[in-house]
Amino acid sequence: MTASAPTRDVLLTCPLDCPDACRLRVTLGRGEDGKERMLKVTGDADHPYTRGFACAKTVHYPARANHPDRPLYPLRRINPKTDAEPVFERVSWDAALGDIAARLRTLLDTRGPQSILRYHYAGTMGLMEGAHVHALFRALGTPELDETICATAGTEAWAMGYGARYAVDPADVRHARLIVLWGINSLSTHSHLTPELTAARKAGARIICIDPYRNRSAAYADTHLKLRPGSDTALALGVMHELFAHGWTDNAYIAEATQGVEELREAAREWTPQRTAATTGLSVAEVQDLARAIGTTRPTYIRVGYGMTRHEYGGTNLRAVTLIPALTGDWRVPGGGCVLSSSGAFKLNRTRLGAAHLIREDAPHINMNAFSDALKPAAGLGATLIYNCNPAVVAPDSGGVRAGLERPDLLVVVLEQAMTETARLADYVLPATTFAEHADVYTSYGHHWLGYNPAELEAPGETRPNSWVFQQLARRLGVTEPSVYWSVDDLLEAVLDSGHPYLAGITPERLKAEGSVRLNLPTPFLPYAHGAETPSGRVQLSPAPVHREAQAALNDAYPLRLLTPPAHHFLNSTYGNLPNLTRAEGGEPQMLIHPDDAQAAGLSDGDSASLESEVGRVQRRVRVTGATQPGVVVVEGTWWGLSAPDGQSINTLTAQTLTDLGGGSTFHNTRVRVRPAGTAVS
Ligand SMILES: Nc1nc2c(c(=O)[nH]1)N[C@H]1C(S)=C(S)[C@@H](COP(=O)(O)OP(=O)(O)OC[C@H]3O[C@@H](n4cnc5c(=O)[nH]c(N)nc54)[C@H](O)[C@@H]3O)O[C@H]1N2
Ligand SMILES: Nc1nc2c(c(=O)[nH]1)N[C@H]1C(S)=C(S)[C@@H](COP(=O)(O)OP(=O)(O)OC[C@H]3O[C@@H](n4cnc5c(=O)[nH]c(N)nc54)[C@H](O)[C@@H]3O)O[C@H]1N2
Ligand code: SF4
Ligand SMILES: [Mo]
Numbered sequence: 001m002t003a004s005a006p007t008r009d010v011l012l013t014c015p016l017d018c019p020d021a022c023r024l025r026v027t028l029g030r031g032e033d034g035k036e037r038m039l040k041v042t043g044d045a046d047h048p049y050t051r052g053f054a055c056a057k058t059v060h061y062p063a064r065a066n067h068p069d070r071p072l073y074p075l076r077r078i079n080p081k082t083d084a085e086p087v088f089e090r091v092s093w094d095a096a097l098g099d100i101a102a103r104l105r106t107l108l109d110t111r112g113p114q115s116i117l118r119y120h121y122a123g124t125m126g127l128m129e130g131a132h133v134h135a136l137f138r139a140l141g142t143p144e145l146d147e148t149i150c151a152t153a154g155t156e157a158w159a160m161g162y163g164a165r166y167a168v169d170p171a172d173v174r175h176a177r178l179i180v181l182w183g184i185n186s187l188s189t190h191s192h193l194t195p196e197l198t199a200a201r202k203a204g205a206r207i208i209c210i211d212p213y214r215n216r217s218a219a220y221a222d223t224h225l226k227l228r229p230g231s232d233t234a235l236a237l238g239v240m241h242e243l244f245a246h247g248w249t250d251n252a253y254i255a256e257a258t259q260g261v262e263e264l265r266e267a268a269r270e271w272t273p274q275r276t277a278a279t280t281g282l283s284v285a286e287v288q289d290l291a292r293a294i295g296t297t298r299p300t301y302i303r304v305g306y307g308m309t310r311h312e313y314g315g316t317n318l319r320a321v322t323l324i325p326a327l328t329g330d331w332r333v334p335g336g337g338c339v340l341s342s343s344g345a346f347k348l349n350r351t352r353l354g355a356a357h358l359i360r361e362d363a364p365h366i367n368m369n370a371f372s373d374a375l376k377p378a379a380g381l382g383a384t385l386i387y388n389c390n391p392a393v394v395a396p397d398s399g400g401v402r403a404g405l406e407r408p409d410l411l412v413v414v415l416e417q418a419m420t421e422t423a424r425l426a427d428y429v430l431p432a433t434t435f436a437e438h439a440d441v442y443t444s445y446g447h448h449w450l451g452y453n454p455a456e457l458e459a460p461g462e463t464r465p466n467s468w469v470f471q472q473l474a475r476r477l478g479v480t481e482p483s484v485y486w487s488v489d490d491l492l493e494a495v496l497d498s499g500h501p502y503l504a505g506i507t508p509e510r511l512k513a514e515g516s517v518r519l520n521l522p523t524p525f526l527p528y529a530h531g532a533e534t535p536s537g538r539v540q541l542s543p544a545p546v547h548r549e550a551q552a553a554l555n556d557a558y559p560l561r562l563l564t565p566p567a568h569h570f571l572n573s574t575y576g577n578l579p580n581l582t583r584a585e586g587g588e589p590q591m592l593i594h595p596d597d598a599q600a601a602g603l604s605d606g607d608s609a610s611l612e613s614e615v616g617r618v619q620r621r622v623r624v625t626g627a628t629q630p631g632v633v634v635v636e637g638t639w640w641g642l643s644a645p646d647g648q649s650i651n652t653l654t655a656q657t658l659t660d661l662g663g664g665s666t667f668h669n670t671r672v673r674v675r676p677a678g679t680a681v682s
Contacts, residue, residue: 004029004030004031004032004037004039005029005030006027006029006039006040007028007029007030007036008027008028009025009026009027009028010025010026010028010436010456011023011024011025011026011044011515011516012024012026012435012436012453012456012515013435013442013451013452013453013515013516014054014058014435015124015125015126015129015130015434015440015442015453016058016123016124016125016571016574017122017123017125017150017571017572018055018189018190018446018571019189019341019342019445019446019447020049020050020055020191020192020444020446020447021125021443021444021445021446021447021449021451022043022044022047022049022054022055022058022192023043023044023047023049023050023449023451023515023516024041024042024043024050024054025041025042025043025044025045026040026041026436026456027039027040027041027042028436028456028457035458035460036458037062037065037066037457037460038062038065038066038436038457039062040059040062041054041058041059041060041061041062042054042059047449047516048171049170049447049449050192051192051195053192055191056191056568056569056584057568057569057570057571057575057581058571060575060578060580060581061434063578063580064417064418064434064574064575064577064578065417065434065436067418067577067578069418069419069577070417070419070431070460071416071417071418071419071423071429071430071431071432071463072431072460072461072462072463073090073091073431073461073462074090074092074093074095074096074428074429074430074431074462075088075090075091075426075428075429075431076088076089076091076095076096076099076427076428077426077427077428077429080408081405081406081407081408081412081427082406082408086424086425088429093462093464093472096428096430097469097473097476099428100411100413100428100473101473101476101477103383103411104116104140104383104411104473104477105477107382107383107411108140108477111380111382113140113141113142113143114142114143114364114380115380115381115382115383116137116142116143116381116382116384116385117142117143117145117366117381117384117385118134118137118142118145118384118385118386118387119145119368119371119385119386119387119389119391120133120134120145120147120386120388120389121147121149121150121368121388121389121394122150122388123387123388123389123390123417123574124388124435124440125442125443125444126435126438126440126441126442126453127348127353127440127441127443127491127495128438128439128440128441128465128467128486128488129388129438129440129466130388130440131353132353132354132355132467132483132486132491133354133387133466133467133470134354134355135354135355135470135481135483135484135486136470136473136474136479136484137385138354138355138356138358138359138481139355139358139474139479139481140477140479141358141360141363143363143364143365143366144359144363144364144365144366145365145366145368146365146366146367146368146663147368148367148368148369148662148663148664148665149368149369149395149664149665150664150665151306151341151664152659152661152662152663152664153306153309153310153314153315153318153659153660153661153662153663153664153665154304154306154309154314154315154318154340154341154662154664155340155341155662156315156661156662157309157315157316157318157319157662158318158319158340158341160319160534160540160661161319161322161323161326161534161539161540162322162528162532162533162534162540163344163532163533164344164533165340165341165342165343165344165445166342166344166345166527166528167339167340167341167342167345167446167447167448168301168334168335168336168337168339168525169334169448169521169523169524169525170192170193170196170446170447170448171196172334172335172524172525173196173197173199173200173301173335174199174200174203174335175200175203175299175333175334175335175336176200176205176299176300176301176335177200177203177204177205177206177297177298177300178205178206178208178293178294178297178299178300178301179197179200179201179205179206179207179208179300179301179302179303180207180208180209180210180290180294180300180301180302180303181207181208181209181210181211181217181221181303181305182209182210182232182302182303182304182305182308182321183210183211183232183304183305183306183307183308183309183317183318183321184217184303184304184306184307185211185215185216185217185218185305185307185565185566186217186303186305187215187216187217187220187568188215188216188217188566188567188568189305189566190303190305190446192446192447193303193446197220200301200335206222206223206293206297207220207221207222207223208221208222208223208224208290208293209221209223209224209225210225210227210232210235210290211224211225211226211307212226212227212228212229212563212628212629212632212634213226213563213592213627213628213629213632213634214226214626214627214628215565215627216568223289225282225290226281226282226629227280227281228279228280228281228629228631228632229311229561229563229632229668229669230308230311230312230313230314230549230550230561230668230669231279231280231281231547232308232317232318232321233313233316233317233320233545233546233547234271234275234276234279234280234547235276235280235282235287235290235321236317236320236321236323236324236545237267237268237271237276237320237545237547238268238271238272238273238276238277238280238287238291239290239294239295239324240264240268240271240323240324240327241268241269241271241272241273241276241291242273242287242288242291242292242295243268243291243294243295243324243327243328244265244268244269244327246291246292246295248294248295248296248328249327249328249329250327250328250329250332252329253326253329253332254326254327254329256530256531257331257528257529257530257531257532257538257539258326258539258540259536259538259539259540259541260540260541260543260544261327261541263541263542263543263544264323264327264541264542264544266544267544267545267546268544273287273288273291279547281629294324294328295328298328298329298330298333298336299330299333299335299336300325300328300330300336301330301335301336301337301338301339302321302322302324302325302337302338302339303338303339304318304321304322304338304339304340307563307565307668308321309659310659310664310665310666310667310668310669311550311659311666311668311669312548312550312551312552312657312659312660312666312669313547313548313550313659313660314659314660314661314664314666315659315660315661315662315664316545316546316548316661317545319545319661320545321338322338322340323539323541323545324338325337325338325528326528326539326541331526331527331528331529331539332526332529333526334524334526337528341445341446342444342445342446342447342448343443343444343445345502345519345521345527346443346444346450346502346519347498347502347503348443348495348496348503349494349495349496349497349498350495352483352494353491353494353495355481355483355484357483358481367658367663368395369395369396369656369658369663369664369665370656370658371391371395371396371401371404372395372396372397372398372399372400372401372403372404372656373400373656374404375400375401375403375404375405375407375410376400376404377407377409381410382409382410382411383410383411383412383413384405384410384411384412384413385413385414385415386412386413386414386415386422386426387414387415387416387432387466388415388466389422390420390421390422390572390573390574391405391422392405392420392421392422392424392425392641392649393420393421393422393576393638393639393640393641393651394572394573394638394649394651395651396651396654396655396656396657396665396666396667397615397616397651397652397654397655397656398641398648398651398652398654399616399652401651402421402425405422405425406425411427412425412426412427412428413427413428413430414426414428414430415430415432415466415469416429416430416431416432417431417432417433417434417463418574418577419577420573420577420640421640421641421642421649430464430469431461431462431463431464432463432464432465432466433455433463433464433465435453436455436457437455437456437457437458437459437460437463437465438455438459438465438467439452439453439454439455439488440452440453440488441488441491441492441495441511448518448519448521448525449516449517449518449519450506450511450516450517450519451515451516452492452511452512452515452516453515454512470484471484489508492508492511492512493508496508496511501520502519502520502521503519503520504520505520506519506520550669552614552655552657552669552670552671553671554631554671555671557673558613558614558671558672558673559597559631559673560593560597560631560632560633560671560672560673560674561631561632561633561668561669561670561672562611562613562632562633562634562635562653562668562670562671562672563632563633563634563635563668564634564635564636564637564638564650564651564654564667564670565636565668566636566637566638567585567636567637567638567639568584568585568636569581569582569584569585569637570585570637570638570639572638573638573639573640576637576638576643577640582639582643585636585637585639586621588620588639588643588644588645589620589621589635589637589639589643589644590620590621590622590623590635590636591609591611591620591621591622591623591633591634591635591674592623592625592627592628592635592636593609593622593624593625593633593674594624594625594626594628594629594630594631594632595626596630597630597631597633597674598622598624601674601675601676602675602676603622603624603674603675603676604622604624605623605624606621606622606623607621607622607676607677608620608621608622608645608676608677608678609622609674609675609676609677610674610675610676610677610678610679611633611635611653611673611674612653612672612673612674613653613654613655613670613671614655614671615652615653615654615655615670616648616652616653617648617653618644618646618649618650618652618653619644619645619646619648619677620635620644620645621645633672633674635650637650638650638651651667653670654666654667654669654670655669655670657669
């Protein structure tokens with residue numbers, strides 16, 4: 001792009017799948033073609049949560065919006081999808097929509113709605129472009145897609161103990177005197193928590209990070225506990241053992257606000273520091289120190305991430321940890337408690353959002369983690385429409401997903417802002433607008449502000465919002481359900497009309513005028529101070545969590561556990577096509593391996609290694625480092641396969657195995673073997 005002169009600054013909410021939902025200051029400028037485009041992104045200095053900075057990723061959003069490969073016109077694939085290099089021709093919207101609608105109509109009439117699958121996740125968190133757009137499919141009666149790839153194991157685990165997900169007010173975190181980052185790399189994945197952590201530390205707080213490898217947050221913390229992956233339930237029970245044994249429990253809180261403490265006490269009894277240490281790989285002293293710190297420091301703030309949920313027993317792991325503050329009574333103290341997500345505080349009226357009212361009791365459900373299976377010919381799909389998601393890279397068993405999308409008899413329609421590897425496998429690529437180019441409404445899962453973005457920029461080329469595309473298809477398919485045709489104003493009107501006190505005073509007019517509005521929460525916000533929104537009205541401690549070893553146990557054939565957590569400079573696969581950000585991540589994906597394991601496998605730093613799981617095989621550059629532990633290898637980031645030496649996504653290795661709760665993904669559960677690339681299995 002040639003340099004443009006800045007024209008104006010606008011304030012917009014970041015649409016990406018990140019807890020921070022930042023209020024961004026976006027500088028626009030006019031190019032030589034006379035059109036305005038995005039020039040620069042920073043954070044709104046006046047926003048109490050964003051505090052004037054955007055993350056290391058989103059400052060580069062303009063390069064993504066103005067990317068030379070961004071699809072700007074509807075494209076039709078004209079060579080076989082099995083050819084390595086796709087060839088597309090530009091077509092008119094009318095031709096593309098007409099053909100897609102005709103093929104969907106034929107499928108509906110001959111094979112029924114179950115032959116069509118929508119596939120999506122949270123590429124945009126917007127209520128219109130992310131959530132409401134499923135309305136068309138509900139009107140057609142196509143299968144429900146269960147959106148399990150990220151959060152449902154945690155959501156269900158939280159629901160068992162607490163009901164709705166409420167969070168400690170971020171502004172109260174600075175009051176905490178102990179902060180435990182438990183299975184979350186918040187410095188990378190929740191970067192606006194960092195100023196709060198730093199403020200708490202200045203006031204004397206200690207920060208402990210519990211993670212199998214030394215990520216950025218572990219390096220920042222005062223103490224890093226390098227536990228064995230999948231052993232969090234054992235560690236949580238070990239902490240509880242000490243809480244009970246030393247009388248560090250808040251018995252008044254337990255009596256008033258919880259149910260099932262005797263069962264939990266019984267379950268914790270066998271988790272002595274010795275046994276806990278043996279199971280978690282930590283030392284007895286580390287276990288005792290963690291328990292004493294939690295037992296004797298008020299308030300203690302525990303921030304859990306989704307990391308510990310991405311295992312076979314991940315739901316239980318998270319539930320065990322989140323019950324700790326119900327024993328210490330931290331929920332009564334501003335800054336104390338445990339946080340997974342703040343989303344429960346957004347008490348919107350969702351009855352018609354995404355036409356949820358049309359979901360039939362007997363609707364078939366497809367778990368999005370099983371997309372590879374759903375795309376097998378025997379499953380009977382004739383078409384899939386993919387939006388806000390890049391499954392050829394991010395979904396488990398991505399090799400199977402790619403093979404499915406390549407099927408010549410399957411109509412693949414991809415709505416995209418970037419020429420992703422999923423888009424490259426489409427029969428039709430439909431060019432999508434970005435957050436500056438369409439209006440939308442945003443909640444957050446890390447703070448308490450509701451956001452509204454107007455469409456500030458003219459849509460480039462022939463890009464269109466998802467909602468426009470689906471309304472056009474709906475017209476061609478004769479859909480009459482009114483909510484399918486909602487405007488953003490209709491949506492705002494409907495969702496804000498819940499009568500809940502947290503939304504009191506928040507009208508569509510006010511939200512549109514102010515752009516970012518704080519929920520009307522009580523101060524201090526202590527949502528679990530006297531109980532929880534469970535059927536009993538109490539925090540539910542039973543059934544007591546039970547530690548279980550993964551069924552995919554390490555063995556001689558597969559001696560290493562592979563973790564694939566997020567990269568600092570990507571947002572899932574978003575930004576993986578920007579050269580400066582792939583450079584910042586080391587130029588290509590790398591496998592971190594402990595010196596002991598590297599030696600055993602005959603690998604040295606900088607070598608190329610073959611990693612093999614029961615699902616697939618990839619090749620990665622080796623980094624020998626004590627940052628990880630024996631038995632654990634780490635590949636950070638869902639890089640584009642195109643950036644890897646072998647062209648393969650890391651999810652070539654991951655399995656469709658589901659978690660114990662919520663049908664969630666198990667991305668950190670993969671067992672692998674490694675050897676120098678190009679050598680045969682011995
Ligand atoms: N920079 C950046 N930010 C992001 C994202 C991104 O891709 N990049 N993605 C966004 C999205 S969609 C999400 S869901 C969040 C995810 O953000 P996080 O919750 O931080 O990420 P996770 O993959 O869940 O992994 C977090 C940590 O859990 C550790 N872990 C793995 N197994 C275990 C275990 O058994 N026990 C414990 N205690 N820890 C374990 C991993 O080593 C990792 O360091 O981040 C969001 N923000
Ligand atoms: N191995 C491994 N795999 C993982 C993870 C992991 O930790 N390890 N993390 C998992 C997690 S937590 C998640 S949430 C998923 C995320 O996986 P995805 O939801 O696929 O997230 P992204 O890779 O960011 O891709 C989102 C896509 O949506 C597009 N998009 C954004 N806005 C719009 C829009 O308005 N309209 C349209 N049509 N498209 C839009 C973007 O261009 C982008 O290509 O990945 C999962 N996959
Ligand atoms: S990706 Fe997250 S941290 Fe970065 S600007 Fe967006 S909301 Fe903020
Ligand atoms: Mo996620």
